[in-house]
Amino acid sequence: MDAHGVETLRKALVDATLACIHDAEVLLPADVKRAIDVSYEAETDPVARGELENIRANIQTAERLDLPLCQDTGIAVIYVTVPENFTLSRAELSSAIREGVRKATEAVPLRPNAVDPLTRENSGDNTGVEIPPIHFSEGPELTITVLPKGAGSENVSRIGMLLPSEAGKVISFVVETVLLAGGKPCPPVVVGVGIGGTFDLAAALAKEALLLPIGMMNSFESEICDAINTLGIGPMGLGGDTTALAVKVKKAHCHTASLPVAVNIQCWACRRATRVVTP
Incomplete structure (x- = not known):
């Protein structure tokens, strides 16, 4: 050339x-907008519904005003x-x-x-x-x-170097991370999880998981998401049924003596x- x-x-x-x-x-990507709409229709808490309504209006205003x-x-x-x-x-x-x-x-x-x-x-x-x-x-x-x-969601992300015998603690580690984050990352959140690899690879996998479509989750991702949504943190941390829109997981093989788990949280604006x- x-x-x-x-x-x-x-x-x-x-x-x-x-x-x-x-x-x-x-x-905002179509799959994320759909997830927010589904959460709005399913939400039973009036304050949470109001916050989700504000989020939907925010999305429309951003598009209209460019x-x-x-x-x-x-x-x-x-x-x-x-x-x-x-x-x-x-x-x-x-x-x-x-x-x-x-x-x-x-x-x-x-x-x-x-x-x-x-x-x-x-x-x-x-x-x-x-x-x-x-x-x-x-x-x-x-x-x-x-x-x-954004920094609000990035600052509450977390990594844990679990032991191989602690594979049963992976879900509780992810849920605990969201609990500690509370309303800081502007929920409802999308949770990216990286499991395996090395210290740095697990973190990279967790962030890459946020690129995956959130319209569908496998059984493991759904189990984590359901557990997160029992926390009651709700939209903007004001309580409600929806704390997480989705959980997405990426895995890699790791050392026989290691089990890294990273959680990278994204706000409702999963851009x-x-x-x-x-x-």
Whole structure:
């Protein structure tokens, strides 16, 4: 590919990143909207129904005004699939994605959230050292997926290094995490669970689980979700039947002497969007 073709492809990636961030921030995925609607219809607590009604109105207003669903537009966690022998290097892809994030900060707009962890100096454009986090994997075509992650939900996430003999405690660990979180992550939440791997892999799996469609759960996920919904935390922590919209689990093999379990909680605005990049 000549220099013009490379630049055309790079610009397409910048534009796709901007568009994907816009979609993720403004338009709640259809499966999440359906889950909120189902919860509203099933809710028996009048205060909880009122909060769910407010959430539904919030979703409609964001779409109508073309504005972010929440004032905390989060940190953009980005997943990229790249075909084998792709023209651009990982460094070139990362550079284009970071440019797209900077453009989105102005255009969407996004709240500037990226700060130095110790000095708290704000970069002003949602980029910085290792920010946004970009995860690469191989795929049949170039795609970009954006998962905005706000601090209210991220701060209550948790990891436990259980013993192999404690496999029966996995569900109680997840439920306890949601109980400790209370109303802080703006429930009803979506709960991503990573089981196995290593300390870092379990956390990555828990976040990746938030990308899965929430319309269906397997029996293990349903068991955890039902247990969470007996807590009575309810929408916005004000009580009610619905504390979790869904639980999604991803697993990996782990060391024979280890059982890592990570819980990454997402607020009711389980924001995500994917774009195929075509020049």
